Amino acid sequence: MLSAEEWGIVALSLKVGGVAVLATLPLAFGLAWLLARKRFPGRVLIDGLVHLPLVVPPVVTGWLLLIAFGPFGPVGRWLETAFGVSLMFRWTGAALAAAIMALPLMVRAMRLSIEGIDRRLEGAARTLGASAWHSFWTISLPLALPGILAALVLGFARSIGEFGATITFVSNIPGETRTLPLAIYSALQVPDGEAMVTRLALLSVALSLAALVASEWLVRRGHRGQDRHVL
Amino acid sequence: MVRLILALFALLLTPAATAAERGPLVMAAASLQESLTEAADAWAAKGHPKPVISFAASSALARQLLAGAPADLFLSADEPWMDAVAKAGLLRANSRTTLLGNRLVLIAPVGSTVKLTPARGFPLARALGSGRLALADPDAVPAGKYAKAALTALGVWNGVAARVAPAENVRAAMALVERGAAPFGIVYATDARASRSVRVVGTFPASSHPPIRYPVALLKASRHKDAAGFRAFLLSKQGRAIFARHGFSAP
Amino acid sequence: MSFDVDLERRLGDRRIGARFTAGAGLTALFGPSGAGKTSILNMVAGLLKPDRGHIRIGDRTLFGDGVDVPPEARRIGYVFQDGRLFPHRRVRANLLYGHHLADPGDRWMALDEAVEFLGIGHLLDRWPHSLSGGEAQRVAIGRALLRAPQCLLMDEPLSSLDAARREDIMTVIERIRDTLKLPILYVSHDRAEVDRLATEVIALGG
Numbered sequence: 001m002l003s004a005e006e007w008g009i010v011a012l013s014l015k016v017g018g019v020a021v022l023a024t025l026p027l028a029f030g031l032a033w034l035l036a037r038k039r040f041p042g043r044v045l046i047d048g049l050v051h052l053p054l055v056v057p058p059v060v061t062g063w064l065l066l067i068a069f070g071p072f073g074p075v076g077r078w079l080e081t082a083f084g085v086s087l088m089f090r091w092t093g094a095a096l097a098a099a100i101m102a103l104p105l106m107v108r109a110m111r112l113s114i115e116g117i118d119r120r121l122e123g124a125a126r127t128l129g130a131s132a133w134h135s136f137w138t139i140s141l142p143l144a145l146p147g148i149l150a151a152l153v154l155g156f157a158r159s160i161g162e163f164g165a166t167i168t169f170v171s172n173i174p175g176e177t178r179t180l181p182l183a184i185y186s187a188l189q190v191p192d193g194e195a196m197v198t199r200l201a202l203l204s205v206a207l208s209l210a211a212l213v214a215s216e217w218l219v220r221r222g223h224r225g226q227d228r229h230v231l
Numbered sequence: 232m233v234r235l236i237l238a239l240f241a242l243l244l245t246p247a248a249t250a251a252e253r254g255p256l257v258m259a260a261a262s263l264q265e266s267l268t269e270a271a272d273a274w275a276a277k278g279h280p281k282p283v284i285s286f287a288a289s290s291a292l293a294r295q296l297l298a299g300a301p302a303d304l305f306l307s308a309d310e311p312w313m314d315a316v317a318k319a320g321l322l323r324a325n326s327r328t329t330l331l332g333n334r335l336v337l338i339a340p341v342g343s344t345v346k347l348t349p350a351r352g353f354p355l356a357r358a359l360g361s362g363r364l365a366l367a368d369p370d371a372v373p374a375g376k377y378a379k380a381a382l383t384a385l386g387v388w389n390g391v392a393a394r395v396a397p398a399e400n401v402r403a404a405m406a407l408v409e410r411g412a413a414p415f416g417i418v419y420a421t422d423a424r425a426s427r428s429v430r431v432v433g434t435f436p437a438s439s440h441p442p443i444r445y446p447v448a449l450l451k452a453s454r455h456k457d458a459a460g461f462r463a464f465l466l467s468k469q470g471r472a473i474f475a476r477h478g479f480s481a482p
Numbered sequence: 483m484s485f486d487v488d489l490e491r492r493l494g495d496r497r498i499g500a501r502f503t504a505g506a507g508l509t510a511l512f513g514p515s516g517a518g519k520t521s522i523l524n525m526v527a528g529l530l531k532p533d534r535g536h537i538r539i540g541d542r543t544l545f546g547d548g549v550d551v552p553p554e555a556r557r558i559g560y561v562f563q564d565g566r567l568f569p570h571r572r573v574r575a576n577l578l579y580g581h582h583l584a585d586p587g588d589r590w591m592a593l594d595e596a597v598e599f600l601g602i603g604h605l606l607d608r609w610p611h612s613l614s615g616g617e618a619q620r621v622a623i624g625r626a627l628l629r630a631p632q633c634l635l636m637d638e639p640l641s642s643l644d645a646a647r648r649e650d651i652m653t654v655i656e657r658i659r660d661t662l663k664l665p666i667l668y669v670s671h672d673r674a675e676v677d678r679l680a681t682e683v684i685a686l687g688g
Contacts, residue, residue: 071411088412089363089396120566123529126553127560128580128629134554138579142570171396171407173363189399190371191294191315 002199013179016091017159020098021152028103032110054104062168065097093170094177098159106155113147146222150215157211180204254282255455258292260308261400262419266477273473274464279457288400290371296321303458306447309373313446326449330465332480333443334420335377335435340411341428348433349385356390363396365407365416374401378417381440405429421478444482485667486538489525500686507681508659508666517686519669523635527560528553539633559631563638565622567610573621574606580629588630596624600654616647623654633665640675655679
């Protein structure tokens with residue numbers, strides 16, 4: 001049904017999306033925990049910064065990434081000299097763009113999940129002899145897990161759909177940064193690309209739908225578990 | 232309250248009123264940005280409504296026209312895309328003619344001091360190193376197609392094909408070089424002239440690629456009374472002089 | 483084994499305080515709702531920090547004089563009003579949660595003993611959400627006992643149960659008081675409960 005080139009595009013999208021979400025997971029969880037549980041000066045600022053990619057036009061986010069991580073940007077130059085790593089025109093750059101765009105969604109979903117943890121259960125664990133850390137691992141984390149997984153899936157869906165920031169930051173390089181949305185866009189530029197556009201667009205919709213359904217199911221499953229805590 | 236609503240309505244209608252004074256809609260290749268804008272200004276200075284110009288890659292413009300975009304003139308950067316639109320029966324009979332010519336150049340960021348001459352077997356791959364060669368999309372956009380043809384004719388395409396950074400149009404390709412994201416790019420001589428942030432490293436031999444020709448034509452569906460007049464102006468001595476000043480050659 | 487408690491804490495616009503000493507047996511903290519009885523238990527357990535005061539159990543200072551022992555090190559068992567069983571673990575795992583964390587040398591009760599004592603052997607493989615109120619409360623008590631505590635805190639453990647279940651659990655509590663001889667700090671607003679179970683009653687103002 002799909003040509004070899006098209007499968008390559010799908011594979012690249014899955015790779016970029018997967019890496020973006022997995023690499024962002026610790027940061028997203030950390031931020032979600034911080035914002036859900038702690039009060040500290042500058043909290044509102046952090047909250048705002050986390051949500052910025054959600055409201056700023058993706059092209060602007062891509063441009064800011066270019067300024068910071070591009071070959072002449074402060075972080076880009078440091079990566080080049082310290083690790084010999086360049087994100088320009090590379091799938092790693094695409095993954096970074098996708099990660100930044102997915103971060104706010106993931107933090108929001110995880111934060112909701114963390115806020116839903118019954119802290120009295122954590123208290124009960126403490127009285128039973130668990131340290132704060134042990135209580136986190138054995139009580140808090142397992143109870144938050146469905147929500148965390150839902151956040152992952154949601155972030156993944158956002159990542160594979162990312163366009164504006166990607167094309168602005170790392171351009172449209174076949175095999176490296178030409179993910180599903182960019183490939184569809186390219187095919188649209190050429191008058192006889194209709195068939196390919198249709199195939200890829202259907203695939204894109206199917207992937208996003210599957211991710212949304214999975215995310216919803218996970219959240220519901222998590223809620224069912226929570227309802228039983230009252231006993 | 233009623234007066235406020237009426238006033239808002241009037242505000243909404245004014246664009247419609249001024250639309251009647253709008254100039255013809257021209258779809259033009261990206262490389263014509265400065266020159267065609269100047270020509271449109273000159274035309275407007277003669278008392279005509281100023282033409283509205285949409286600059287993009289010729290492939291993208293052709294696609295829009297084939298999908299039914301209501302334009303008055305089409306200025307393509309190569310013959311094949313004009314052919315495609317002609318084949319769909321969208322051009323007005325006898326309105327197609329060749330307007331301009333151009334040359335292909337190899338560019339680098341303005342601070343670069345590299346010496347490289349486009350000739351048979353020249354060491355472009357080696358000069359690129361780990362960097363990429365910025366081109367307009369070589370599969371569809373004219374500037375990219377010419378570049379690929381030239382590199383193929385010179386026998387170096389295979390060595391650099393995997394190191395290409397395809398851009399949406401020739402100006403986007405140039406922007407990559409301007410930013411230093413790509414160490415080299417291939418654009419039209421006129422593009423390089425229009426930018427202060429790139430320097431021309433060498434010019435491709437005219438024999439290495441099909442002659443670069445910019446055809447112009449009226450669309451059959453064009454209704455604007457000024458469309459034919461603007462086309463004639465572009466072909467006139469004054470029009471040609473404007474393009475020549477920007478580095479375009481006669482076809 | 484005695485309690486020596488002197489606490490004060492501001493919660494919102496209320497001031498909650500208590501000062502008492504208590505010996506073995508079941509000591510009831512009796513008072514109307516809103517007197518802060520649960521907060522006092524939480525402070526004894528280490529879940530809430532007093533503004534000032536001290537908490538001593540036996541010869542250990544849990545709070546005061548610059549000391550603030552974390553809840554996990556206080557060796558106190560706490561039976562909550564709503565049970566608070568872990569919903570993601572079965573009954574057996576709930577019972578053993580604190581048991582595994584306790585020092586082997588401190589453990590004075592094994593799973594089998596607790597199961598027999600409370601009559602919950604048939605519940606071991608069940609999920610908390612499938613238990614009735616009375617069953618859940620027994621498991622909660624078992625979980626607290628298996629944690630090898632030196633004393634027990636109970637926060638109105640009978641309030642959400644019907645009459646028959648209350649009788650069951652009261653019997654269990656009496657056995658903890660008399661057979662296991664575990665000192666209990668028991669919070670309630672029900673006079674009848676307190677009259678039946680308490681060795682000593684400490685009245686708290688409203």
